[in-house]
Amino acid sequence: MDLDFTPAEQAFRAEVRDWLAAHVPSRLPSMDTREGFEAHRAWEARLADARLSVVSWPEEHGGRSASPIEWLIFEEEYWASGAPARVSQNGIFLLAPTLFTFGTPSQQAAFLGRMARAEDVWAQAWSEPEAGSDLAALSSRAVKVEGGWLLHGRKTWSSRAAFASHGFGLFRTSGSRHHGLTYVLFSLEDVAVRPIAQLDGTPGFAELLFDGVFVPDAMVLGEPGQGWKIAMATTSSERGLTLRSPGRFLATAERLVALARTADPALQDRAARCLVDAEAYRLHTFGAVKGELGATTSMGKVFWSELDLRMHALAMDLLGPCAAETPVVRAAICSRSLGRSTRGHERDPAQHHRRTRPGAAPMNFSFTSEQLAFAAAVREVLRDRCGPRRPRVVLEGADRARLLRGARAGGGWRAGPHH
Numbered sequence: 001m002d003l004d005f006t007p008a009e010q011a012f013r014a015e016v017r018d019w020l021a022a023h024v025p026s027r028l029p030s031m032d033t034r035e036g037f038e039a040h041r042a043w044e045a046r047l048a049d050a051r052l053s054v055v056s057w058p059e060e061h062g063g064r065s066a067s068p069i070e071w072l073i074f075e076e077e078y079w080a081s082g083a084p085a086r087v088s089q090n091g092i093f094l095l096a097p098t099l100f101t102f103g104t105p106s107q108q109a110a111f112l113g114r115m116a117r118a119e120d121v122w123a124q125a126w127s128e129p130e131a132g133s134d135l136a137a138l139s140s141r142a143v144k145v146e147g148g149w150l151l152h153g154r155k156t157w158s159s160r161a162a163f164a165s166h167g168f169g170l171f172r173t174s175g176s177r178h179h180g181l182t183y184v185l186f187s188l189e190d191v192a193v194r195p196i197a198q199l200d201g202t203p204g205f206a207e208l209l210f211d212g213v214f215v216p217d218a219m220v221l222g223e224p225g226q227g228w229k230i231a232m233a234t235t236s237s238e239r240g241l242t243l244r245s246p247g248r249f250l251a252t253a254e255r256l257v258a259l260a261r262t263a264d265p266a267l268q269d270r271a272a273r274c275l276v277d278a279e280a281y282r283l284h285t286f287g288a289v290k291g292e293l294g295a296t297t298s299m300g301k302v303f304w305s306e307l308d309l310r311m312h313a314l315a316m317d318l319l320g321p322c323a324a325e326t327p328v329v330r331a332a333i334c335s336r337s338l339g340r341s342t343r344g345h346e347r348d349p350a351q352h353h354r355r356t357r358p359g360a361a362p363m364n365f366s367f368t369s370e371q372l373a374f375a376a377a378v379r380e381v382l383r384d385r386c387g388p389r390r391p392r393v394v395l396e397g398a399d400r401a402r403l404l405r406g407a408r409a410g411g412g413w414r415a416g417p418h419h
């Protein structure tokens with residue numbers, strides 16, 4: 001396999017690197033706050049002005065028709081530069097590929113350009129209180145009326161939906177289980193949005209309540225009843241390359257290696273292993289895009305999800321109490337489902353196979369014992385401050401300082417003493 005980059009690819013890398021070096025903002029507030037959400041949108045609009053928001057899309061929708069190799073190059077440079085995570089990721093990485101395949105030209109014209117500039121931010125609305133891993137059990141309905149559909153039901157765990165403008169979801173229009181589902185796009189303006197506070201109080205998710213919300217026929221993606229097939233195209237993107245490009249892991253692994261320079265040799269070994277694995281994932285991916293994607297991407301996901309877990313654990317071991325300050329650990333303690341597998345995993349056949357194969361190790365994407373113990377310490381602080389009622393606060397000031405004074409004890413964390 002030829003892994004050399006062409007002169008055009010090298011020129012593209014140089015252009016992206018230079019632009020990012022000149023424009024990446026130093027640090028944005030969390031995208032799970034209104035202020036941070038807007039700051040992330042503004043950043044993505046700047047990316048779009050430079051035609052760097054969606055490089056792999058066709059020019060007419062704001063892209064550059066970049067090849068998969070160029071897209072991987074872009075991602076490497078993006079994450080290496082320390083640029084912010086993409087607030088529009090569910091739209092540009094999940095919905096957009098589905099729109100390219102199943103959308104009508106007028107749907108593509110109406111949504112893609114606005115999505116690329118983060119004028120519209122899309123949230124995925126699939127999960128329901130009684131339909132998570134078993135997505136086909138969903139019960140939200142779309143009822144046909146003159147010129148459109150009335151949506152009824154309840155969706156949950158919709159990332160970014162607290163501040164997003166649009167959603168894409170599956171609704172039952174007939175049949176049962178996988179049959180008779182319809183893929184519907186909708187504006188969140190008419191939907192009751194109930195933000196879900198994470199452990200730190202910021203609303204990273206929302207519940208969406210539909211009480212006869214009208215959507216016109218033009219908002220149905222594909223044919224009514226075809227929803228499962230279209231949703232599987234979206235999950236291919238979710239478990240495929242686009243959501244977790246190798247550049248993301250490489251940048252993190254390089255930071256871990258830098259952090260480990262003065263650490264003990266065992267930690268240095270683990271950092272080196274992360275770097276080697278991130279590079280292996282990168283080479284595997286370049287090989288895959290030069291060949292055929294398909295099932296390879298699912299195997300890639302098994303690999304990166306486990307690498308992700310190891311990198312998070314190592315970051316905590318390297319940083320000690322300071323780890324609480326890092327986005328990695330913040331994300332861990334803020335996740336709504338401590339101890340559970342994370343999003344999309346259950347929908348991935350490769351993961352499912354691995355989980356159920358006799359003698360296989362159990363699926364391992366839950367948090368480490370350190371992360372769980374750390375989260376327990378956070379809860380302890382919150383309980384002291386707020387009582388048994390589930391708190392909706394942001395830790396700051398003395399509480400935060402108290403938590404950060406937490407000492408490591410027996411492989412876990414405990415909150416520091418009161419002052």
Ligand SMILES: Cc1cc2nc3c(=O)[nH]c(=O)nc-3n(C[C@H](O)[C@H](O)[C@H](O)COP(=O)(O)OP(=O)(O)OC[C@H]3O[C@@H](n4cnc5c(N)ncnc54)[C@H](O)[C@@H]3O)c2cc1C
Nearest residue numbers: 124125126127132133134157158159337340341342343344
């Ligand atoms: C960070 C994050 C972001 C998310 N964002 C979104 C979003 O934007 N939009 C959205 O629609 N959803 C979102 N979700 C929800 C997610 O996609 C899944 O719906 C959810 O993780 C699984 O559903 P559940 O929580 O009801 O768990 P359940 O389905 O109840 O599963 C609970 C446990 O049982 C296990 N389990 C389930 N079925 C089996 C089986 N057959 N065999 C063995 N074990 C099984 C699971 O592995 C899990 O450990 C998000 C979840 C997370 C954690």
